[in-house]
Amino acid sequence: MTTRQAGRDLDTSKAHSARMYDYFLGGKDHFEIDKEAALVAAQAHPGIYVTARENRAFMHRATRVLAQEHGIRQWLDIGTGIPTEPNLHQVAQSVAVDARVVYADNDPLVLKYAERLMRSTTQGRTAYIEANVTDPDALMSAVEASEVLDFDQPIALSLNALMHFITDPHDPYAIIRRLLDPLPAGSALAMNHCTPDFDP
Ligand SMILES: C[S@@+](CC[C@H](N)C(=O)[O-])C[C@H]1O[C@@H](n2cnc3c(N)ncnc32)[C@H](O)[C@@H]1O
Structure with a gap:
């Protein structure tokens, strides 16, 4: 999803845990900044993908x-x-x-x-x-x-x-x-x- 697509004054300047969760679930409602933060979290806890999906x-x-x-x-x-x-x-x-x-x-x-x-x-x-x-x-x-x-x-x-x-x-x-x-x-x-x- 791009900032333009979102178009509803979402703060996309910093990662948001709910959008990171969406990334772990394989959803589309996250931005590049959320994905970057999610990847850092996943490095520390690789089981996070399974945790979120389960x-x-x-x-x-x-x-x-x-x-x-x-x-x-x-x-x-x-x-x-x-x-x-x-x-x-x-x-x-x-x-x-x-x-x-x-x-x-x-x-x-x-x-x-x-x-x-x-x-x-x-x-x-x-x-x-x-x-x-x-x-x-x-x-x-x-x-x-x-x-x-x-x-x-x-x-x-x-x-x-x-x-x-x-x-x-x-x-x-x-x-x-x-x-x-x-x-x-x-x-x-x-x-x-x-x-x-x-x-x-
Ligand atoms: C990890 S998500 C879980 C989403 C969904 N229930 C699921 O299991 O897929 C946790 C949700 O709880 C909400 N939440 C956290 N603290 C809360 C509170 N004090 N009152 C209401 N909702 C809260 C967060 O905003 C977030 O949307």
């Missing part, structure tokens, strides 16, 4: 299993990232056309790409909200205000590669409890997390 593959599998085997039709996906096809709603709607998804992220860069997250099936619905998971009360208020999710029906809370950004002072356990609290019986938590445990 992370994304987990989101696809978890979404499909929840839709196919558990009948889930609604998702709240926090820490969405730059859209990379297939996005969560595309996976869910490939199983159930009426699936509904609310996406949330706190990065203004993700907001610039958010219209791609809104291209839903006509039977389903999606919404994007800009919100910070460290303020779960405000986040859940915004989710409710979007009127996309029915809190009387099961909802999957999807936290993919997000919670490792939330350090102990924010009390990540309390945040997740707060996010799960209003979800009715039959709801689910799909979550993955970076760890150096397997790669000392």
